[in-house]
Amino acid sequence: MELSRSRRGLQKKFVASLLIVGFSPGIVALFATYLYSIQTIKTSIGDSFQQIAASTARRIEAMIDDEIDGARHLAATPFALRTSVEASNESYGTDDPQAIRARLLQRSAQWERYRAGEERFLPNYINRGTLFFIREWFAVRAGEYQNILVTDAQGALVxxxxxxxxxLHGDELWWREAFADGRGRLYVSNIYEQAAxxxxxxIAVPVMDGDSRRAVGVVKLELRRANLMKAIMEIKVGARGHGMxxxxxxxxxxxxxxxxxxxxINDPLMRQLMQTTPGWVVAEDDAHGGHNSIVGYAxxxxxxxxxxxxxxxxQWYAFVRQDPEETYAPVYTLLRAVGMIGFGMVTALASLGFFLGRLFVKPILMIQEQADAIRQGVRDLASAGRFDRALRSTAERRVTVRTGDxxxxxxxxxxxxxxxxxxxxKTIRDQENELLRKEKLASVGQLLAALAHDIKNPLGVIRSSAQLVLDDHQSEAVKREVAQYVIEEVDRLTNRINHFLRFARQKPPEARPVAVKALLEAALQEWRALGSGSSIAEExxxxxxxxxxMVDPDQVKEALVNLLINAREAMPQGGSLAITASLEGKGGAPTAVTVRIADSGCGISPEHLKQIFDPFFTTKDYGTGLGLTNAKRLxxxxxxxxxxxxxxxxxTEVVLRLPALSR
Structure with missing residues (x-):
């Protein structure tokens, strides 16, 4: 198991436990205080905003109601206004709608000429007494009104x-709503933009007849929005709060x-505001860039x-909001102050805990240090030589603790x-030495048996050939042929013995940077020199x-040559041989170069594929069975x-992964 934990882990746990026990109640209390403060502020500010919104709504209601009352009082003035409206209705002199329509169009054309300055005098159907009266009314409140106009029962201007x-105003909404086919109703428009x-x-009110049973005309007041703005602008909520x-x-x-x-205002917030009574809500989005804002409405x-x-x-609503940063600023200030005090206490307690923890943890750290040293020593046994392993021990790894507990x-x-x-x-080392001795004896026996098997037959042939050479009855030509055969057999035996020696003597590699192309070309050149055979297409x-x-070029070349020889022997009738080299680990530092040697030969059966790397295993009538074993080892x-x-x-495809040189 990997034991690379922090040397100060127990000391940290001791300090952490001290802090947790000491400060958990404080943190819980601080969090509860925060929640209580937030809820208290929300309730307090929400109630305040609700009262402000309700007060603003009452002022706007009173302002509009006062204007309606004023307009109704103006419309009810009998001599200055109602009489002139009734006179305008009687001036048409007929009940024929077509005739009345023709009269209205004629007067409208004359009025347009007057407005354009083509006629100097005010048309006589404009009542001068009523005009004088509404001008005096307008002058008293000139800053509040844009215009005051009076119409008769046809919507014509009086x-x-x-x-x-x-x-003509008979087709306009305000006139139709106020006149209401003679029934008379009160009408207040939405706020609109007349000019930039x-x-x-x-505000349009009907002019009723003397019995107040039927409307005979309409009075309209054009009220400037600035009057209502006063009620909104009076709302002051901190530095960044306002009403709407x-x-x-x-x-x-x-x-x-x-x-x-x-x-x-977004739909979710409007659904919260559209209530029948004043109230307050916490708006996720208050349409002014604020989130979780407290909003009052009425x-x-x-x-x-x-x-x-x-x-x-x-329906109209009064709306009051404040920037949430300003709303919750007192709570955040309180939390910062408490946080700074808490941080100071944590620092002091942590220092005290560190000092006390060091006294308690020191003996355990001594044991851990020696345990880590023993663990590292045992880990190094795998890579150490036999001589080094024989010298390693843990005798010096002892701990002296006098605590009485x-x-x-x-x-x-x-x-x-x-x-x-x-x-x-010590027991393992003794067993290892015994095991190595037995393995060496077994390997030597197996190697000698294989060598004896490979030498026995050629020696018999050489002996028979030597007897023929000694026979005086044989011709010189036969003797020379037999002598040449003996030489070839001796060379073959020498090659076999060298093969066995290379397997037995495992020379350590002398790695150095080598170009892959040069390595493959050297192996191919030696492979071609060892024999040809049927035509093989190389790629x-x-x-x-x-x-x-980064390899020993001689050892890797020897392995490649063995693999190439096996590929040629698998294609006695010829075939194709493909050799490719590519890079692994292209995303970062290169890790390995992959060399693939693929032939189109007879292939290897699954049962033989499991044994191909075993020493002395071969399916051929010749050979030592050490070629692939030696190649894999190299x-x-x-x-x-x-x-x-x-x-x-x-x-068959052979895949070699060789360590790449770091760039």
């Missing part, structure tokens, strides 16, 4: 403070921060009943374990990004890997 208006930056609100006037579409009609209709209800189309068919007992048990480990290592492909390899002792993939009847 008088207007501002002459720049049309003559100029916003108005229309909304309708049910979420359109801000009055907002002191952004222009009208420059932003919309519906606006007028005392007078209005027509269904009033206010654009919507469980730690001293732990140290004693540790020392006993180290002593038992020394005895186990060599080396990728452009292949780096040099590749692996150079830090590489060798694997063989084969399908019987289709061919």
């Amino acid at each position: 008088a207007s403070v501002v002459p720049n208006v049309g003559y 930056g100029e916003y108005l609100l229309d 006037l909304l309708n049910t579409e979420g359109t801000p009609l009055i907002c002191p921060v952004l222009p009208p209709k420059a932003h919309l 519906p606006i209800r007028f005392t007078h009943p209005l027509s269904e189309s009033s206010l654009g068919g919507h 469980e730690l001293e007992s732990l140290a004693l048990a540790f020392n006993q374990m180290a002593q038992a480990l020394d005895e186990s290592l 060599v492909r080396i990728a452009a990004d292949v780096p040099d390899v 590749v692996e002792q150079n830090g590489g890997q060798l694997a063989i993939n084969s399908q019987e009847g289709k061919g």
